[in-house]
Amino acid sequence: MNLLEVRDLKVSYGGINAVKGIDLDVGEGELVALIGSNGAGKSTTLKAICGLLLHVGGEVRYQGNSIKRLPSYQLVRRGMALIPEGRGIFGRLTVEENLEMGAYCRASYKNELEHVYGLFPRLKERRVQTAGTLSGGEQQMLAIGRGLMSRPKLLLLDEPSMGLAPLMVSKIFETILSIAREGVTLLLVEQNAKLALEACHKAYVMDGGLIILSGPARELLGNPRVREAYLGE
Amino acid sequence: MDIFLQQIINGIVLGSVYALVALGYTMVYGILGLINFAHGEVVMIGAMVALAVINALSGTALPGPVIVLLGLMVAMPTCMALGYGIERIAYRPLRHAPRLAALITAIGVSIVLQNSAMIIWGRQYITFPPLLPSKPHFVAGAAISDLQIFIVLLAALIMVGLLFLVHRTRLGRAMRATAQNAEVAGLMGVNINTIISITFIVGSALAAVAGLMVSGYYGLAHYYMGFSLGLKAFTAAVLGGIGNLGGAMLGGLLLGIIESLGAGYIGQLTGGFLGSNYQDVFAFFVLILVLVFRPSGLLGERIAERA
Numbered sequence A: 001m002n003l004l005e006v007r008d009l010k011v012s013y014g015g016i017n018a019v020k021g022i023d024l025d026v027g028e029g030e031l032v033a034l035i036g037s038n039g040a041g042k043s044t045t046l047k048a049i050c051g052l053l054l055h056v057g058g059e060v061r062y063q064g065n066s067i068k069r070l071p072s073y074q075l076v077r078r079g080m081a082l083i084p085e086g087r088g089i090f091g092r093l094t095v096e097e098n099l100e101m102g103a104y105c106r107a108s109y110k111n112e113l114e115h116v117y118g119l120f121p122r123l124k125e126r127r128v129q130t131a132g133t134l135s136g137g138e139q140q141m142l143a144i145g146r147g148l149m150s151r152p153k154l155l156l157l158d159e160p161s162m163g164l165a166p167l168m169v170s171k172i173f174e175t176i177l178s179i180a181r182e183g184v185t186l187l188l189v190e191q192n193a194k195l196a197l198e199a200c201h202k203a204y205v206m207d208g209g210l211i212i213l214s215g216p217a218r219e220l221l222g223n224p225r226v227r228e229a230y231l232g233e
Numbered sequence B: 001m002d003i004f005l006q007q008i009i010n011g012i013v014l015g016s017v018y019a020l021v022a023l024g025y026t027m028v029y030g031i032l033g034l035i036n037f038a039h040g041e042v043v044m045i046g047a048m049v050a051l052a053v054i055n056a057l058s059g060t061a062l063p064g065p066v067i068v069l070l071g072l073m074v075a076m077p078t079c080m081a082l083g084y085g086i087e088r089i090a091y092r093p094l095r096h097a098p099r100l101a102a103l104i105t106a107i108g109v110s111i112v113l114q115n116s117a118m119i120i121w122g123r124q125y126i127t128f129p130p131l132l133p134s135k136p137h138f139v140a141g142a143a144i145s146d147l148q149i150f151i152v153l154l155a156a157l158i159m160v161g162l163l164f165l166v167h168r169t170r171l172g173r174a175m176r177a178t179a180q181n182a183e184v185a186g187l188m189g190v191n192i193n194t195i196i197s198i199t200f201i202v203g204s205a206l207a208a209v210a211g212l213m214v215s216g217y218y219g220l221a222h223y224y225m226g227f228s229l230g231l232k233a234f235t236a237a238v239l240g241g242i243g244n245l246g247g248a249m250l251g252g253l254l255l256g257i258i259e260s261l262g263a264g265y266i267g268q269l270t271g272g273f274l275g276s277n278y279q280d281v282f283a284f285f286v287l288i289l290v291l292v293f294r295p296s297g298l299l300g301e302r303i304a305e306r307a
């Protein structure tokens, strides 16, 4: 059984149909990429899965149960976490307070805190600093670390490499791979199609609110259409 | 008698009350970006309910302070329920409506509360029975009563407690996170509606205390008292920087002192033309000055940050 199943998902903003009926499957332990150009509807899809949007059609099942009517705050208790586009850091909270917010639903989070600090020693050095003063890359580390604090089974990441220098991008991708190796299931939205396809097992390509291609990431990497449109060849 | 010192003392007492009320405005603004203009009326209801209990018990053998405490113990839950209800009924359905709709609703709620109070308690002033020791102590030529000392200490204690709640507890962290980005706080598992309700409930509890203080201090309460008190506390919140807890405290104290000094010296300043009954002028003068010269307030952050 798939951990996450999306069926005929439709989202409209007023008159604009941003997502026009898509199917997605994310199996337990899989690392799945969702790629596509700007405005394709990727972020909208993630938000709809997380219950952040009104006017959502279709079905979203998590662990076999429909979660479409569930408010977003109940998802994290069920093991689902979204790291939103643009990071969504609490700029006036300290680094550690941001991480503690990630563990809001956990009774104790000492181990998780150590784990995240082990993953990102930079955050440990800056733990009492207000998060708004971190650099972009550090904020992305914080966003990922905060997402991990809830010990998610399923982590949805929206463009973790956005606005980062190449070195930081590869560091973030290494971290994503190591999170996946720990058994966390990941659905990764990325602009950087090459990196995403190389890292993931399976991928979906989205355009104009529809899934236009899907399959094993390696196959897509060799697909001429993908190479032309998303790998700039 | 030293007028200057005396007015400073009076100003600190008054300012402590303003600060408690200003905190209610600023907390709600911080989380919802809404100016809850009905908050002053919650203070009024607190005073009225407390006084109703106190007057009913004042003939009994109970000691004065116990009676006052009982008044507070009834007024506080009443106001908390009222604050919760106002948010639930009047503001929540308008959460995604334009700001103006919520603002007009807030004014509507004030009118409803004021008129309800008028129907229940009438138009006359309700006096506070002489239950509390009022013999003043003299310090360097200025008089200060036990009640004044008690008001300042209680207000300080409440403010320290509030700062502890907001900055040192899990709930407070969730409140701050919600104020900064409610959607992301929700993703962390915070039930935003609960946090908003708690904010209204805490603010209204402070309003009840302030209502009792102000009616005890002036010795009376009136169905119309919430209007000017609310406007002054709002001024204090803006002066300190709305949305900022420390700002509300500072703004309240400063406004109290400005007003007291103004009232003490206005006669001299205008050659006897205006008397101390014009003290209300100062609050609004301050409000206008702040809005013109420093709209983000003394400790406020750039307004643009909350778009």
Ligand SMILES: Nc1ncnc2c1ncn2[C@@H]1O[C@H](COP(=O)(O)OP(=O)(O)OP(=O)(O)O)[C@@H](O)[C@H]1O
Residues within 6 Å of the ligand: A013, A016, A018, A036, A037, A038, A039, A040, A041, A042, A043, A044, A045, A085, A191
């Ligand atoms: N709140 C909104 N109101 C109206 N239209 C919206 C809203 N959010 C997104 N859209 C529109 O929906 C479409 C899909 O947006 P979405 O953010 O999902 O794209 P995306 O694939 O994440 O793009 P990017 O890679 O640039 O982040 C776009 O055309 C966008 O303009």
Ligand SMILES: [Mg+2]
Residues within 6 Å of the ligand: A042, A043, A044, A085, A158, A159
């Ligand atoms: Mg996007």
